[in-house]
Amino acid sequence: MGEHAIEAVGLHRSYRSRTGWLRPQRREVHAVAGVDLAVRHGELFGLLGPNGAGKTTTIKLLNTLLIPTGGEARICGFDVVRQTREVRRRIGYVFGGDRGLYDRLSARDNLRYFAELYGVPGREQKRRIAELFALVRLTGREDDRVESYSRGMRQRLHIARGLLHRPRVLFLDEPSIGVDPVAARELRQTVAELAATGTTVLLTTHYMAEADELCGRIAVIAGGRLQALGTPAELRHHADGRRVLEVQAYGVTDGQLAAIRARPGVREVSLAVHGAAQLLGVQSDAGVDVQADVLRELSGVRLGRVTARQPTLEDAYVAIVNRAAEPTPLVGGVPA
Structure with a gap:
């Protein structure tokens, strides 16, 4: 366990759904169906998949927001179910969209507020907040209200918020969704610089170019299972x-x-x-x-x-996802 920041073995999450009124039918849905995953310390790891594939469910299982119905997962060696508090001290979670910030407050006041929630000691807050504004390239805009920020600036502030307590593992769930191309490029630069500091990053995205540029390794999930895992160059072989x-x-x-x-x-x-x-x-x-x-x-x-x-990485991704819809023998969650 020691060499891995994130490790999952047989991770499973299912739920029951009900359809119909006159003759209701119940069925069990497997959102995540036996995922094995190991991410090294300091790695920038990508998790790709179509909508409904199980990406966000997997992240929520790893960051303690959902409880697995089977299997186990550890963050920095701590079990996500039995040692939840230890896990939460070591992780940050950043999701795409506009939620999670207070528009009428300045960016600095937002970070001060969340620093208190995260338990950052008062004597460290000023220096830590200044470091984060520099990292996400918002120096000079600290005292502007967040309502004046562009969507790209908001996302970079989201990342700063998630880093206040110096997490060892950062989950980035589609951070560039809805962001314009220029802002997306700045966001990618921020993520690359963050990974260079030694923080482990697990990134989900729908943008293949983003994953290709940033991630050392990529896993493709579909139907709740990992369908492929490797470097971007290795994944391209699926379209050879x-x-x-x-x-x-x-x-x-x-x-x-x-x-x-x-x-x-x-x-x-x-x-x-x-x-x-x-x-x-x-x-x-x-x-x-x-x-x-x-x-x-x-x-x-x-x-x-x-x-x-x-063919590009995106073409290989299409081939992998389409293949996942076909009946294929699986070995350890990955097609044989």
């Missing part, structure tokens, strides 16, 4: 032997997507919405040129840019 066709389109139907998926050589199909446009991604075997077939299936749809490229 493929090529990617990207098509900008306007009005692709579900029927057309199904027809493209059925074409020979097509391995994965994804569709993302960017404003009024759709971005269709088609992964195919490297030796198969599917462009003509795809464009034929899109007959009648207004098209924009069409490009072919090599």
